[in-house]
Amino acid sequence: MQAEAIFTGTEMLLGQIVNTNAAFLGRELAAAGICLYRQVVVGDNLVRIREAIDNARRRADLIIVSGGLGPTEDDLSREALAAALGLPLVEDPAARENVTRYFAARRRPMTPNNLKQALLPAGARAMDNPHGTAAGVFLEHEGKVYALLPGPPREFEAMLVNQLLPRLEPYGARREIIFSRVLKIAGIGESAVEEAVKDLLHSDNPTLAPLAKPGEVTLRLTARAKSQEAARSLTAPLEVAIRERLGDYIFGTDDDTLESVTGAILAARHLTLAVAESCTGGLLAHRVTNIPGSSDYFLGGMVTYSNEAKVKFLGVEPEVLAARGAVSPEVAAAMARGVRQAVGTDIGIGITGIAGPGGGSEEKPVGLVYLGIDFRGQVEVRRELFMGQRENIKWQSTQSALYLLWRSLREQLK
């Protein structure tokens, strides 16, 4: 079954609200094994909603319209569907009951314009809406299925899940499911990832799709099958093949983050962590402490913006600062070692760099960052050169620091 979705609402075209129904619908249809090939957003305009329905019915078997079911003159989806199919609008008892019940329950008088919500295209069935006045519309006509759902997200979501999807089972819904698994990758760029898996990108079922975020690449493996198990058995060999090539960079799957994955290892191994930050200004500590239970392994952090603070709290030697500058591999190492000793932890991380926009030079440009890690006295330093704005450089620096931590944990705990 192939679907198209039409979202009505001038406020979406003006950017006054974000169309969250689209993402919800996408996930639910995917889970039900229905392919959604297009989404269209149009304003509250009879001609354009009708045209969108006309175009969609030429391509798809299932046409879903969100919004335009209310009582006002801007609400035109019922009229547009009736016009597109050449059907009259007739009053439906269940839809009328949906409106009157709503006002009765609130002991409010119903204004007459509300009764337009009881009019459905001839042959359509009302879909119950416990959260609002407007019933939904379900219509099979000349081999195609049309569904009109209310626009407010709470009403849309409940009606989709409880009313529409069950009615689509006779048409094949849920017989085929779409299963996605995401591999999360750090420490390597998007094009290098793609180069490594280039020959796997053409497969059809499962499909493989790369997506780049700052400091992170994800690979999404998607399979369609009759059951969750069958879909998993399609993605599993693909995942094995990818892990053989990129295993050193795949730090997690699905909703994993670098901070959740490293946190779980630290907690399981009873290891403790302290961090010393200069250019990242507390972002690394913030990310580490976003994980519930992080107080078990994260004992403290220092944001040492000034040289004085680096000397006083981390024991960085003034001579090293003078000779090599605050942004140097030596200072990154000294910060990692200093914070580990001061706080008394197994692991210390030090970050020093230039987040910009000021402070850069030809020799040490904005984006230059040194990261140090001290794992029970064994120190390693990594050099990075990031592009972007201040906040982006901060973010990428913490990605790199957490990747360094993850890799150290893997190596040290082998």
Add this chain to the structure above:
Amino acid sequence: MQAEAIFTGTEMLLGQIVNTNAAFLGRELAAAGICLYRQVVVGDNLVRIREAIDNARRRADLIIVSGGLGPTEDDLSREALAAALGLPLVEDPAARENVTRYFAARRRPMTPNNLKQALLPAGARAMDNPHGTAAGVFLEHEGKVYALLPGPPREFEAMLVNQLLPRLEPYGARREIIFSRVLKIAGIGESAVEEAVKDLLHSDNPTLAPLAKPGEVTLRLTARAKSQEAARSLTAPLEVAIRERLGDYIFGTDDDTLESVTGAILAARHLTLAVAESCTGGLLAHRVTNIPGSSDYFLGGMVTYSNEAKVKFLGVEPEVLAARGAVSPEVAAAMARGVRQAVGTDIGIGITGIAGPGGGSEEKPVGLVYLGIDFRGQVEVRRELFMGQRENIKWQSTQSALYLLWRSLREQLK
């Protein structure tokens, strides 16, 4: 000028990401006086992207495509536009420069697949992308304008505002403008704000719209007029009326944040700041250091998650911790005082609380937070009880701390 927008990306159809570019585009086009009549979302599929372009060019004068400009084989927007218009793809020096510059700046080798980003439909001009590898595409062809923009929101937004909209001025963009001014409010809840301005909410031009975010309320004043000046003269009297009622809570306007506003005062008055954080885990230092130039006034931060760290680095007395507990007004005050003295600043801030989900009790529930500020020895403590998840409680705590700082600066510098 009538526009249609096409967003490409299978991940949007599957509901894995929300299409935030759509709302941003809608607002920017509305402000430029360009009517956006349709948005279409299609997957990474050459036939369907081409079909969407074909349909759009029959109805609109301006066709904007978002996404599909990267180096991978899923990136098909250039190919689809060339195919729709029957144009060959030719290498463009500016687009090639955009890719090579990106890799050169990172001192990373460029994989060959990246060079496909240098290919544009014949006759097109590249639009510069300082944030990524893919240049945008601008093409006038048979009386219609086509624009291809990269999908990542940061790249999309910058290119739309800095590259595309200026190029649309000859076609009539920006003749009627929409001017918005935002008043930013903290330290008071949404319903109290709404109550205070209730009688002003019904005006038509300018309009007034409240919006609540965690720890912040914004009031948006919007006017439409022929010129920026005419629009400003519509919003100015409304702003005066609002400031008379809510002046003690309006900390800024438009893109101001609590950290930018307090940072500007600290810099102007040559005051210095240090922070000591427990439950916020570094988020306050991170926000303070997001401001360029913050190294002039922010000298250091401590994330003292453990009691030991509070004693060792901040001089909190073990007896106070034992008697009152770590989450107490006494400890918040001692942290503020301790970090001010340890780092040697004019102002110290201390935060202690329970971010959850664990660690709460009947007496001290999750969300209980104490904030202390020490302004040259004068100490003030504020108690808060926040609702929400861990990250939300962390965020609201830093909002409250920064509001406390803003109010102290206003009072102390009167």
